Amino acid sequence: MGPKLTISPTTIHDAFIVEPKVFGDERGWFTESFNAKDFSEAIGLNVEFVQDNHSFxxxxxxxxxxxxxxxxxGKLVRVVAGSVFDVVVDxxxxxxxxxxxxxxxxxAENHKQMWIPEKLAHGFLVLSENAEFLYKTTEYYHPQSEACFAWNDASIDIKWPLPVGIQPNMNAKDAAGLPWGVAPKF
Known part of the structure; x- marks a missing residue:
């Protein structure tokens, strides 16, 4: 049957693309989106998730x-409707x-997921008309310790796939992200 997960490295140390095996036929498809044993064996870590989040x-x-x-x-993220450009910063x-x-x-079409270890910054840009984004976390949300750095900081120079003339839709917190030089780090 072969491996249930394909793990591919990203350019960030310890962050991986996770691709579960998808079984399809004329009726549709099936995938095991998460299996603790297979996931832990594939990335070499014993991870316990405590919270699931879903955003539209x-x-x-x-x-x-x-x-x-x-x-x-730590986060395991995926999209179940639409598409996003998912970004991590070390x-x-x-x-x-x-x-x-x-x-x-x-x-939703490529079924790819990203494993984001602790102490990485994370964000995404919605590419499709709408998107539903799911993520499992290894720790509970703690708003008192949340930080955000600027999505467009020139020293990091993320190549967001925004069409010319389009400004991203953001809430006030994200729009006020700190510059890289003063944002807290680990």
Whole structure:
């Protein structure tokens, strides 16, 4: 039967693209979107998820770049309707990929997921008309320790796939993200 998961590295240390095996025929398809044993074996970590989140967003909505300074969260993220450009930024000062970013399109069609270890900033841009985004976390949301750095900081230079003339739709918190130089790091 072969492996149930394909794990591909990103350009960020310890962040991976996870592709579950999809079984399809003329009726449709089936996939095991998460299996704790297979996931732990594939990434080499014993991970316990404590919270599942589900968000709905309209096209060109940008959420992020978020992280928590305390109660740090590992995340397994995926899209179940539509598509997004998912981004992680390494804010671990002792990491070989500190200050680097990685992005991948996650969609309902490609079934890709991203494993985001603790102490990385995370955000996404909705590419489709609407998108539903699911993520499992290893720690509970702790708003008192949440931080956000600027999505468009030139020193990180994320290549968001925004069409010319389109400004992302953001809430006030995300629009006021801190510059990279003053945002807290690990």
């Amino acid at each position: 967003s309209r096209q060109w909505t940008l959420r992020g770049l978020h992280y928590q300074m305390e109660h740090t969260q 804010i671990r000062t002792d990491s070989p990929t500190y200050g680097k970013w990685a992005g991948v399109e996650l969609s």
